[in-house]
C-alpha cells in the first residue's frame with residue numbers, strides 16, 4: 001500500500017508550492033560565508049525591510065507571548081475599519097492572505113464544486129481547489145492576463161467561487177475598476193468572487209481599483225489583502241479579508257481560533273499607520289520598474305507590463321539555465337516553470353543597488369555587455 005493511494009483524490013495530483021530560494025540555502029550551495037553578497041529578488045518582498053514602528057510594537061508585545069493572542073484581533077480590526085471606513089464585522093484576519101484564500105474555499109466550496117481562475121494566476125488557487133477535491137476551472141489567459149469573458153462563459157450550475165488576482169502574480173497583469181465592475185455585474189450573486197489585492201498598494205492612486213466601492217454594490221465580493229508585500233511583514237504571516245458582514249461571519253466560524261499570532265497582530269496594527277513607509281516602497285517601485293523596462297528595451301528583452309512589485313521577462317528560450325547562471329552570480333530570481341511559463345523569469349523589484357546587481361549579472365549571463 002502507498003499512503004498516496006489513500007490520500008484525498010485531489011491531494012494525489014498536487015505538487016508542493018515552490019517558494020523562492022532562501023538566501024541561506026544559496027549561500028550554503030555556493031560556499032559563501034557572507035549572505036550579504038547575495039541578492040534575493042525572488043519572493044516580492046519589501047526591499048526596505050519592515051518599518052521601525054513594527055519593530056517597536058513587536059518588542060512591546062514580546063512580554064505577552066505566554067498568553068494566547070486575541071482570537072478576534074479586536075485592535076487590528078478596529079484600526080483597519082477606521083482607516084478604510086469599514087465595520088470591524090466586515091473583516092476576517094488571516095495567517096497571511098494565503099490562509100484567507102484557503103479559508104474561503106473551505107467555507108464555500110466542496111467536492112465536485114467548480115472554482116474558476118485564470119491560467120498563470122496565483123498558484124495557490126489551483127492548489128486549494130485540488131486539495132478540497134473541487135473542480136479547478138482554469139481559463140486560458142489572454143495576453144498573460146484574465147479573460148473575463150472566458151470566466152463568464154465558464155460559469156455553470158456547479159460554480160461556487162471565482163478567484164481573481166489584481167495585479168496578478170506572477171504576470172503583473174492588471175484589471176481596471178471599469179473592467180471589474182462590468183464583470184461583477186454579470187456574475188450571478190450566489191457565486192463568490194475573491195479579489196486578491198496583494199499588490200494594490202503599489203498601484204498608482206489614480207489607477208487603483210476602488211474595491212471598497214465595488215463591495216457596496218456586489219455583496220458576493222470578498223477582498224483579500226496582505227501585510228506581506230508593501231508593508232514588509234512577510235515573515236509574520238498576516239493578511240485580511242473584507243466582505244459583507246454575513247460572509248465575514250461565516251469565514252470567522254471556519255478559521256482556526258488563533259490563526260494570527262500576537263506579534264503579527266501588533267505589528268500589523270502599527271504599520272497600518274505608517275503611510276510614509278508604504279509610499280517609500282511604492283515610489284522606489286515606480287522608479288526602479290522604469291529602469292527594468294529601459295534595461296529590457298535596450299537589450300531587446302520582452303517583458304509583461306506589471307503593476308506589481310515584480311517584472312516577468314520572456315527570454316523566448318528555456319529560462320532554467322539563465323536562472324542557474326544568475327544563482328552562480330549570487331542573484332536569486334524566480335523560475336516560473338511551475339506556472340507553465342518555462343521561458344520566463346520573475347524578478348522582484350529591489351533597491352536600486354540590488355537591481356543594478358541584477359542588470360550586471362544578467363548582462364554577463366546573456367553576454368549582453
Ligand SMILES: *Cc1c(COP(=O)(O)O)cnc(C)c1O
Pocket residue numbers: 044095096097098099122165168169196198225226227228229234237238239
Ligand atoms: C504574495 C501574494 C499573496 C500574499 O500571500 P501572504 O500569504 O499574505 O503572504 C497573496 N496573493 C498573491 C497573488 C500574492 O502574490
